Amino acid sequence: MKWTPRDCAKGDMVRIQTGSVFHYGIFVSEDEVIQFGYPPLPEYADKNDPPLVCAVDIDTFSSGRVVQCLDLSRAERKKRLPVEQTVKTARSRLGEGGYNLLHNNCEHFANECYFGVKRSEQEETMRKKWQSRVTLDVYFTDLSKNSEKDMLEYAARRSGGLDIYRDMNVSSGSFTYEADGKWVCISTDKTARCAAVAVSNKPVGIGVAQYGSPDENTLKKLICGLFERAEGRELYRLYSRKKSAAGGRRLKSVKTSKPGIRTFDTPEELGCVISVCSEAEELRVFSYENGAASISDRI
Amino acid sequence: MQMKREEITEKLKDILISASDDPQTAEKCTDDSKLQTELGMTSVNMLYTVIAIEETFDIRFDDVTVSSFETFGDVVDYIEKKLS
Numbered sequence: 001m002k003w004t005p006r007d008c009a010k011g012d013m014v015r016i017q018t019g020s021v022f023h024y025g026i027f028v029s030e031d032e033v034i035q036f037g038y039p040p041l042p043e044y045a046d047k048n049d050p051p052l053v054c055a056v057d058i059d060t061f062s063s064g065r066v067v068q069c070l071d072l073s074r075a076e077r078k079k080r081l082p083v084e085q086t087v088k089t090a091r092s093r094l095g096e097g098g099y100n101l102l103h104n105n106c107e108h109f110a111n112e113c114y115f116g117v118k119r120s121e122q123e124e125t126m127r128k129k130w131q132s133r134v135t136l137d138v139y140f141t142d143l144s145k146n147s148e149k150d151m152l153e154y155a156a157r158r159s160g161g162l163d164i165y166r167d168m169n170v171s172s173g174s175f176t177y178e179a180d181g182k183w184v185c186i187s188t189d190k191t192a193r194c195a196a197v198a199v200s201n202k203p204v205g206i207g208v209a210q211y212g213s214p215d216e217n218t219l220k221k222l223i224c225g226l227f228e229r230a231e232g233r234e235l236y237r238l239y240s241r242k243k244s245a246a247g248g249r250r251l252k253s254v255k256t257s258k259p260g261i262r263t264f265d266t267p268e269e270l271g272c273v274i275s276v277c278s279e280a281e282e283l284r285v286f287s288y289e290n291g292a293a294s295i296s297d298r299i
Numbered sequence: 300m301q302m303k304r305e306e307i308t309e310k311l312k313d314i315l316i317s318a319s320d321d322p323q324t325a326e327k328c329t330d331d332s333k334l335q336t337e338l339g340m341t342s343v344n345m346l347y348t349v350i351a352i353e354e355t356f357d358i359r360f361d362d363v364t365v366s367s368f369e370t371f372g373d374v375v376d377y378i379e380k381k382l383s
Contacts (some may be wrong), residue, residue, distance in 0.1 A: 018342065019341055019342050020341050020343040021342045021343055021346065024346060049361065098362075099362065100360065100362065101345070101346065101349055101358060101360065101367075102346070102349055102350060103305070103359075104351065122346060123346065123350070126343070126346045126347045126350050127350050128356065129347065130347060130350050130351050131354075133317060135317075158309070241324075282316075282317070284313075284316065291358065295325050295326075
Protein backbone atom coordinates (compact mmCIF):
# COMPACT_ATOMS: atom_id res chain seq x y z
CA MET A 1 0.00 0.00 0.00
CA LYS A 2 1.23 3.46 -0.88
CA TRP A 3 0.14 6.84 0.40
CA THR A 4 0.37 9.82 -1.95
CA PRO A 5 -0.69 13.46 -1.72
CA ARG A 6 -3.06 13.78 -4.71
CA ASP A 7 -6.59 14.88 -5.52
CA CYS A 8 -8.95 12.68 -3.54
CA ALA A 9 -11.65 10.61 -5.20
CA LYS A 10 -14.96 9.46 -3.75
CA GLY A 11 -14.49 6.51 -1.42
CA ASP A 12 -10.74 7.06 -0.92
CA MET A 13 -9.13 6.27 2.38
CA VAL A 14 -7.29 9.42 3.44
CA ARG A 15 -4.98 10.37 6.26
CA ILE A 16 -3.04 13.26 7.75
CA GLN A 17 0.01 13.13 9.97
CA THR A 18 -0.47 14.44 13.50
CA GLY A 19 2.85 14.37 15.31
CA SER A 20 4.20 10.88 14.94
CA VAL A 21 0.91 9.11 14.20
CA PHE A 22 -1.74 9.42 11.50
CA HIS A 23 -5.40 10.36 11.60
CA TYR A 24 -7.59 8.49 9.08
CA GLY A 25 -10.88 9.13 7.34
CA ILE A 26 -13.01 8.26 4.33
CA PHE A 27 -13.30 10.92 1.61
CA VAL A 28 -16.77 11.27 0.11
CA SER A 29 -16.54 14.80 -1.28
CA GLU A 30 -14.83 18.13 -0.53
CA ASP A 31 -17.64 18.78 1.94
CA GLU A 32 -17.77 15.33 3.48
CA VAL A 33 -14.88 13.43 5.02
CA ILE A 34 -16.07 10.83 7.50
CA GLN A 35 -13.81 10.00 10.41
CA PHE A 36 -13.83 8.42 13.85
CA GLY A 37 -12.75 11.06 16.32
CA TYR A 38 -12.01 14.69 15.63
CA PRO A 39 -9.45 16.58 13.56
CA PRO A 40 -6.42 17.83 15.51
CA LEU A 41 -7.76 21.36 15.94
CA PRO A 42 -7.87 23.31 19.21
CA GLU A 43 -11.65 23.82 19.08
CA TYR A 44 -12.15 20.05 19.20
CA ALA A 45 -9.42 19.38 21.75
CA ASP A 46 -10.83 22.06 24.09
CA LYS A 47 -14.33 20.57 24.06
CA ASN A 48 -13.08 17.27 25.45
CA ASP A 49 -16.13 15.49 24.00
CA PRO A 50 -16.01 11.68 23.68
CA PRO A 51 -14.92 10.84 20.12
CA LEU A 52 -17.73 10.02 17.68
CA VAL A 53 -17.90 9.15 13.99
CA CYS A 54 -18.50 12.51 12.31
CA ALA A 55 -18.34 14.23 8.92
CA VAL A 56 -16.37 17.41 8.26
CA ASP A 57 -15.19 19.23 5.14
CA ILE A 58 -11.76 18.48 3.72
CA ASP A 59 -10.19 21.68 5.08
CA THR A 60 -11.29 20.86 8.61
CA PHE A 61 -10.11 17.27 8.21
CA SER A 62 -6.69 18.32 6.95
CA SER A 63 -6.27 20.92 9.72
CA GLY A 64 -3.65 22.61 7.55
CA ARG A 65 -1.72 19.42 6.94
CA VAL A 66 -1.07 17.47 3.75
CA VAL A 67 -3.81 14.97 2.95
CA GLN A 68 -2.51 11.63 1.69
CA CYS A 69 -4.67 9.18 -0.27
CA LEU A 70 -4.26 5.43 -0.27
CA ASP A 71 -3.11 3.97 -3.61
CA LEU A 72 -3.44 0.25 -4.13
CA SER A 73 -1.61 -2.20 -6.35
CA ARG A 74 -3.58 -4.37 -8.77
CA ALA A 75 -3.60 -7.24 -6.26
CA GLU A 76 -4.61 -4.99 -3.37
CA ARG A 77 -7.50 -3.52 -5.35
CA LYS A 78 -9.22 -6.89 -5.28
CA LYS A 79 -9.46 -6.66 -1.51
CA ARG A 80 -11.18 -3.29 -1.28
CA LEU A 81 -14.92 -2.87 -1.10
CA PRO A 82 -16.82 -1.13 -3.92
CA VAL A 83 -16.78 2.67 -3.58
CA GLU A 84 -20.52 2.94 -2.93
CA GLN A 85 -20.33 0.32 -0.21
CA THR A 86 -17.42 2.16 1.45
CA VAL A 87 -19.42 5.39 1.46
CA LYS A 88 -22.60 3.66 2.63
CA THR A 89 -20.79 1.94 5.50
CA ALA A 90 -19.09 5.16 6.60
CA ARG A 91 -22.34 7.14 6.51
CA SER A 92 -24.22 4.42 8.37
CA ARG A 93 -21.85 4.81 11.29
CA LEU A 94 -22.20 8.57 11.74
CA GLY A 95 -22.76 9.43 15.40
CA GLU A 96 -21.35 6.12 16.62
CA GLY A 97 -19.14 6.17 19.74
CA GLY A 98 -17.06 3.57 21.56
CA TYR A 99 -13.69 4.97 20.53
CA ASN A 100 -10.69 3.13 21.91
CA LEU A 101 -7.11 4.15 21.19
CA LEU A 102 -6.02 0.53 20.77
CA HIS A 103 -9.03 -1.48 19.74
CA ASN A 104 -11.39 0.89 17.94
CA ASN A 105 -9.65 3.96 16.57
CA CYS A 106 -9.86 6.07 13.41
CA GLU A 107 -7.70 3.61 11.46
CA HIS A 108 -9.85 0.63 12.47
CA PHE A 109 -12.88 2.58 11.28
CA ALA A 110 -11.38 3.61 7.93
CA ASN A 111 -10.11 0.10 7.20
CA GLU A 112 -13.46 -1.40 8.03
CA CYS A 113 -15.23 0.96 5.62
CA TYR A 114 -12.60 0.52 2.91
CA PHE A 115 -11.59 -3.16 3.13
CA GLY A 116 -14.30 -4.59 5.36
CA VAL A 117 -11.61 -5.55 7.87
CA LYS A 118 -11.20 -3.82 11.20
CA ARG A 119 -7.50 -3.36 11.78
CA SER A 120 -4.91 -0.77 12.69
CA GLU A 121 -1.42 -1.04 11.29
CA GLN A 122 -0.17 1.52 13.81
CA GLU A 123 -1.41 -0.63 16.67
CA GLU A 124 0.03 -3.81 15.14
CA THR A 125 3.43 -2.17 14.62
CA MET A 126 3.55 -0.95 18.22
CA ARG A 127 2.44 -4.32 19.56
CA LYS A 128 5.17 -6.09 17.61
CA LYS A 129 7.69 -3.57 18.89
CA TRP A 130 6.63 -4.22 22.49
CA GLN A 131 6.57 -8.00 22.11
CA SER A 132 9.91 -8.24 20.32
CA ARG A 133 11.88 -5.93 22.60
CA VAL A 134 14.87 -7.48 24.31
CA THR A 135 14.80 -6.75 28.00
CA LEU A 136 17.67 -6.84 30.41
CA ASP A 137 17.66 -5.97 34.10
CA VAL A 138 20.66 -6.39 36.35
CA TYR A 139 20.43 -6.41 40.14
CA PHE A 140 23.30 -6.39 42.57
CA THR A 141 23.47 -6.39 46.33
CA ASP A 142 25.89 -6.11 49.19
CA LEU A 143 25.94 -9.61 50.73
CA SER A 144 26.49 -8.23 54.21
CA LYS A 145 23.04 -6.61 53.97
CA ASN A 146 20.95 -8.99 51.85
CA SER A 147 21.17 -12.61 50.83
CA GLU A 148 21.68 -13.73 47.25
CA LYS A 149 18.52 -15.82 47.58
CA ASP A 150 16.36 -12.82 48.52
CA MET A 151 17.73 -10.75 45.67
CA LEU A 152 17.21 -13.54 43.17
CA GLU A 153 13.67 -14.06 44.34
CA TYR A 154 12.93 -10.35 44.07
CA ALA A 155 14.56 -9.98 40.63
CA ALA A 156 12.79 -13.00 39.14
CA ARG A 157 9.44 -11.76 40.37
CA ARG A 158 9.94 -8.14 39.40
CA SER A 159 11.53 -8.58 35.98
CA GLY A 160 10.34 -12.03 34.96
CA GLY A 161 7.00 -12.32 36.73
CA LEU A 162 8.17 -15.59 38.28
CA ASP A 163 7.99 -17.08 41.71
CA ILE A 164 11.48 -18.51 41.51
CA TYR A 165 11.04 -21.27 44.06
CA ARG A 166 7.55 -22.30 43.08
CA ASP A 167 8.06 -22.07 39.28
CA MET A 168 11.69 -23.05 38.89
CA ASN A 169 12.98 -24.57 42.10
CA VAL A 170 16.49 -23.21 41.56
CA SER A 171 18.67 -20.92 43.58
CA SER A 172 21.80 -20.05 41.58
CA GLY A 173 23.55 -20.46 38.24
CA SER A 174 22.04 -19.75 34.82
CA PHE A 175 18.66 -21.06 33.82
CA THR A 176 15.70 -20.40 31.58
CA TYR A 177 11.98 -20.72 32.04
CA GLU A 178 9.21 -20.68 29.45
CA ALA A 179 5.63 -19.64 30.16
CA ASP A 180 2.96 -18.90 27.52
CA GLY A 181 5.62 -18.84 24.80
CA LYS A 182 7.69 -16.23 26.61
CA TRP A 183 11.18 -16.96 27.86
CA VAL A 184 12.72 -15.74 31.05
CA CYS A 185 16.49 -16.19 31.18
CA ILE A 186 18.26 -15.68 34.48
CA SER A 187 21.93 -15.68 35.30
CA THR A 188 23.51 -15.25 38.72
CA ASP A 189 27.01 -14.88 40.06
CA LYS A 190 28.65 -13.70 43.27
CA THR A 191 31.85 -12.94 45.14
CA ALA A 192 32.42 -12.79 48.87
CA ARG A 193 31.03 -9.25 48.99
CA CYS A 194 28.58 -8.84 46.19
CA ALA A 195 25.97 -10.92 44.35
CA ALA A 196 24.38 -10.05 41.00
CA VAL A 197 21.59 -11.40 38.88
CA ALA A 198 20.60 -10.64 35.28
CA VAL A 199 17.06 -11.22 33.99
CA SER A 200 16.32 -11.13 30.27
CA ASN A 201 13.96 -12.58 27.68
CA LYS A 202 16.97 -13.70 25.63
CA PRO A 203 20.00 -15.73 26.68
CA VAL A 204 22.08 -13.82 29.19
CA GLY A 205 25.23 -14.34 31.21
CA ILE A 206 26.58 -12.43 34.18
CA GLY A 207 29.99 -12.42 35.81
CA VAL A 208 31.14 -10.72 38.99
CA ALA A 209 34.76 -10.25 40.06
CA GLN A 210 36.10 -8.79 43.26
CA TYR A 211 39.18 -6.61 42.99
CA GLY A 212 42.16 -8.37 44.61
CA SER A 213 40.51 -11.78 44.99
CA PRO A 214 41.97 -14.06 43.82
CA ASP A 215 45.38 -12.39 43.59
CA GLU A 216 46.62 -11.23 40.20
CA ASN A 217 49.09 -14.06 39.57
CA THR A 218 46.52 -16.76 40.29
CA LEU A 219 43.97 -14.98 38.16
CA LYS A 220 46.34 -14.61 35.22
CA LYS A 221 46.94 -18.35 35.22
CA LEU A 222 43.24 -19.01 35.48
CA ILE A 223 41.90 -16.73 32.75
CA CYS A 224 44.60 -15.35 30.45
CA GLY A 225 45.13 -17.01 27.09
CA LEU A 226 48.52 -17.11 25.41
CA PHE A 227 48.36 -13.58 23.99
CA GLU A 228 46.25 -11.91 26.66
CA ARG A 229 47.83 -9.29 28.88
CA ALA A 230 46.00 -7.39 31.60
CA GLU A 231 47.06 -5.87 34.89
CA GLY A 232 45.39 -4.44 37.98
CA ARG A 233 41.71 -3.58 37.73
CA GLU A 234 41.72 -4.30 34.03
CA LEU A 235 42.56 -7.93 34.82
CA TYR A 236 39.51 -8.22 37.10
CA ARG A 237 37.32 -6.55 34.49
CA LEU A 238 38.54 -9.16 32.01
CA TYR A 239 37.73 -11.87 34.54
CA SER A 240 34.13 -10.67 34.94
CA ARG A 241 33.76 -10.36 31.16
CA LYS A 242 34.98 -13.90 30.63
CA LYS A 243 32.68 -15.24 33.31
CA SER A 244 29.68 -13.50 31.74
CA ALA A 245 30.43 -14.97 28.31
CA ALA A 246 31.71 -18.34 29.49
CA GLY A 247 28.58 -20.48 29.18
CA GLY A 248 30.36 -23.41 30.83
CA ARG A 249 33.59 -23.12 28.80
CA ARG A 250 37.08 -22.83 30.20
CA LEU A 251 37.78 -19.18 30.99
CA LYS A 252 41.14 -19.16 29.21
CA SER A 253 39.49 -19.90 25.89
CA VAL A 254 36.67 -17.34 26.18
CA LYS A 255 36.94 -14.39 23.81
CA THR A 256 35.60 -11.12 25.19
CA SER A 257 36.09 -8.98 22.11
CA LYS A 258 32.64 -9.75 20.70
CA PRO A 259 29.95 -7.11 21.08
CA GLY A 260 27.19 -7.53 23.64
CA ILE A 261 29.27 -7.52 26.80
CA ARG A 262 29.00 -4.52 29.06
CA THR A 263 31.00 -3.96 32.20
CA PHE A 264 30.44 -1.65 35.14
CA ASP A 265 31.79 -1.14 38.64
CA THR A 266 29.67 -1.49 41.76
CA PRO A 267 29.90 1.26 44.40
CA GLU A 268 33.43 1.70 45.74
CA GLU A 269 32.73 0.01 49.11
CA LEU A 270 31.84 -3.27 47.38
CA GLY A 271 35.01 -3.27 45.28
CA CYS A 272 33.47 -5.46 42.58
CA VAL A 273 33.10 -5.31 38.83
CA ILE A 274 30.12 -6.78 36.97
CA SER A 275 29.87 -7.79 33.31
CA VAL A 276 26.77 -8.79 31.42
CA CYS A 277 26.70 -10.58 28.09
CA SER A 278 23.41 -10.25 26.21
CA GLU A 279 21.60 -9.12 23.08
CA ALA A 280 19.81 -6.22 24.76
CA GLU A 281 20.63 -2.67 23.79
CA GLU A 282 19.11 -1.19 26.90
CA LEU A 283 20.41 -2.21 30.29
CA ARG A 284 18.85 -1.21 33.56
CA VAL A 285 20.87 -1.63 36.72
CA PHE A 286 19.26 -1.86 40.13
CA SER A 287 20.81 -2.03 43.56
CA TYR A 288 18.89 -4.29 45.91
CA GLU A 289 18.53 -3.32 49.52
CA ASN A 290 16.11 -4.20 52.30
CA GLY A 291 13.64 -6.09 50.17
CA ALA A 292 13.39 -3.59 47.34
CA ALA A 293 15.42 -2.41 44.39
CA SER A 294 16.04 1.04 43.05
CA ILE A 295 17.56 2.10 39.79
CA SER A 296 21.16 2.81 40.61
CA ASP A 297 22.70 3.42 37.25
CA ARG A 298 22.11 3.26 33.54
CA ILE A 299 24.82 2.05 31.23
CA MET B 300 -5.01 -9.77 40.40
CA GLN B 301 -4.02 -8.06 43.62
CA MET B 302 -1.17 -5.61 43.26
CA LYS B 303 0.03 -2.89 45.56
CA ARG B 304 0.16 0.67 44.27
CA GLU B 305 3.95 0.69 44.70
CA GLU B 306 4.24 -2.38 42.53
CA ILE B 307 2.02 -0.86 39.84
CA THR B 308 4.12 2.30 39.98
CA GLU B 309 7.36 0.35 39.55
CA LYS B 310 6.04 -1.65 36.60
CA LEU B 311 4.64 1.46 34.97
CA LYS B 312 7.98 3.20 35.38
CA ASP B 313 9.62 0.26 33.61
CA ILE B 314 7.18 0.63 30.73
CA LEU B 315 7.72 4.37 30.41
CA ILE B 316 11.49 3.87 30.44
CA SER B 317 11.09 1.34 27.65
CA ALA B 318 8.81 3.72 25.71
CA SER B 319 10.90 6.83 26.19
CA ASP B 320 14.13 7.95 24.58
CA ASP B 321 14.99 10.00 27.65
CA PRO B 322 17.35 8.17 30.06
CA GLN B 323 16.17 10.43 32.89
CA THR B 324 12.57 9.21 32.67
CA ALA B 325 12.82 7.03 35.79
CA GLU B 326 13.92 9.95 37.95
CA LYS B 327 11.23 12.22 36.55
CA CYS B 328 8.34 9.84 37.30
CA THR B 329 6.25 11.05 40.22
CA ASP B 330 2.49 10.95 40.63
CA ASP B 331 2.29 14.58 39.51
CA SER B 332 4.58 14.31 36.48
CA LYS B 333 2.77 15.47 33.38
CA LEU B 334 2.92 12.78 30.72
CA GLN B 335 3.28 15.05 27.72
CA THR B 336 5.20 18.05 28.96
CA GLU B 337 7.44 16.49 31.64
CA LEU B 338 7.82 12.87 30.57
CA GLY B 339 7.87 13.67 26.85
CA MET B 340 5.07 11.27 25.89
CA THR B 341 4.06 11.58 22.25
CA SER B 342 1.03 9.96 20.69
CA VAL B 343 3.23 7.08 19.47
CA ASN B 344 4.72 6.60 22.93
CA MET B 345 1.20 6.68 24.32
CA LEU B 346 0.07 3.94 21.94
CA TYR B 347 3.11 1.83 22.87
CA THR B 348 2.53 2.48 26.56
CA VAL B 349 -1.13 1.51 26.44
CA ILE B 350 -0.26 -1.77 24.66
CA ALA B 351 2.49 -2.46 27.19
CA ILE B 352 0.17 -1.74 30.11
CA GLU B 353 -2.55 -4.02 28.75
CA GLU B 354 -0.10 -6.87 28.29
CA THR B 355 1.77 -6.34 31.55
CA PHE B 356 -1.26 -5.99 33.80
CA ASP B 357 -3.62 -8.13 31.73
CA ILE B 358 -6.27 -5.42 31.61
CA ARG B 359 -8.15 -3.73 28.79
CA PHE B 360 -8.37 0.03 28.46
CA ASP B 361 -11.86 1.37 27.77
CA ASP B 362 -12.66 4.72 26.17
CA VAL B 363 -9.02 5.75 26.03
CA THR B 364 -7.78 8.58 23.85
CA VAL B 365 -4.34 10.16 23.62
CA SER B 366 -5.45 12.89 26.01
CA SER B 367 -7.22 10.65 28.55
CA PHE B 368 -4.43 10.91 31.11
CA GLU B 369 -2.69 14.06 32.21
CA THR B 370 -0.25 12.77 34.81
CA PHE B 371 1.68 9.63 35.69
CA GLY B 372 -0.52 9.30 38.79
CA ASP B 373 -3.68 9.32 36.63
CA VAL B 374 -2.43 6.19 34.83
CA VAL B 375 -1.53 4.48 38.11
CA ASP B 376 -5.02 5.32 39.44
CA TYR B 377 -6.63 3.87 36.32
CA ILE B 378 -4.65 0.62 36.54
CA GLU B 379 -5.30 0.33 40.26
CA LYS B 380 -9.03 0.77 39.68
CA LYS B 381 -9.01 -1.79 36.87
CA LEU B 382 -7.21 -4.35 39.01
CA SER B 383 -9.38 -3.87 42.08
